[in-house]
Amino acid sequence: MNTIKNRILRNLGISYINRIFKVINGPTFVSIFFTRKCNFDCYYCATSKGQIKSDISVKQWKNIVNHLYNQGCRFITIYGGEPTLRSDLGELLKHCINLNVFTHVVTNGALLNEDLLEEFVSYGYFLLGISIDCFKESNSSPKKYRPELINILQDIKKKNPENIDYSIHIINTKENIKELIPLIRTIKNKLNCRFSIDPVHSSKKPNEQYQYRSFCPELLLKKETISRLRKVIQNLKRQGIQLMSPNSYYYYMDKWYQNKYFWKCDAGDLYYAIDNDGTVMLCEDVKTPIKFNDFIKLSHKTRVKKINKFKFEYCDCFKPCYWNPTNFVKHPLRNYIYKYRFR
Ligand code: SF4
Ligand code: SF4
Incomplete structure (x- = not known):
């Protein structure tokens, strides 16, 4: 059946394959801060x-999306801040969907x-x-589970099964880690969705340039907890819980936290x-002063060179949204084999 969903997913797959074989050299995915305001x-x-x-x-955003599309990019995440604070979010979403771009809108709901x-x-x-961190509002996050929202999401999916999928994003901190399994089970019982489980990251020093993370060492998970988390995640997968990242991501994340695995980031x-x-x-973390409209006029090589000058000396992260596409494009065979190894 040639539904919009199938078409979009097929286009996404083709764009990854084109990137593997260097038919295109545009980004595999781009995230956009539709606004930085948040409620x-x-x-x-x-x-x-x-x-x-x-x-x-929104007109400027649509123009940017057109450029990205022409470069072969078929995966765009729209977030913020809180993107639903802008009344023209629908206009941008419609534009992306009309181009058959796989569009991921992330909201606190x-x-x-x-x-x-x-x-x-x-x-x-x-x-x-939808970002949900805990059952009840905590000191670090107001993103709590709201059964009424889950019911609405379920109804919408029932009425439009081919037009929407859900991912629930949980940021794990020392505060909420104990709630992880009950939270996942509660949501999963009501909603057909995937989960993105991501330990909180903190900037290394207070008041440094990171654009996304605050300095919050007291919320970071311990290395031992990360190791346990990997096993918990593997068990959840065996129980049929669908996750956004493959098991290999959590395997390497554990190694990375123990300084036994080095990841070369391909940002830019x-x-x-x-x-x-x-x-x-x-x-999402490292800003540059370069205007997109100037950036896009440069050759691929110059773009990468120019933007990478802005990397921090102490730049670090192990976020799934960067590691997963990088791993997929740079190691397609290993990625395929590891699917079975980390089952
Ligand atoms: S993490 Fe919280 S403050 Fe930050 S954008 Fe999401 S909802 Fe807003
Ligand atoms: S390592 Fe790469 S992806 Fe991570 S914060 Fe630095 S520039 Fe961003």
């Missing part, structure tokens, strides 16, 4: 703190309602990511981010 103030998040640059218009979701699914297929090449003012970022 929440999570302690571990720096996205909306101290931001003064104003958002570019506070402003989602049936009417808005009905509007979004009327445009075609997209992946909706295989992926980058675009800030709310239309400037290019290496990733």
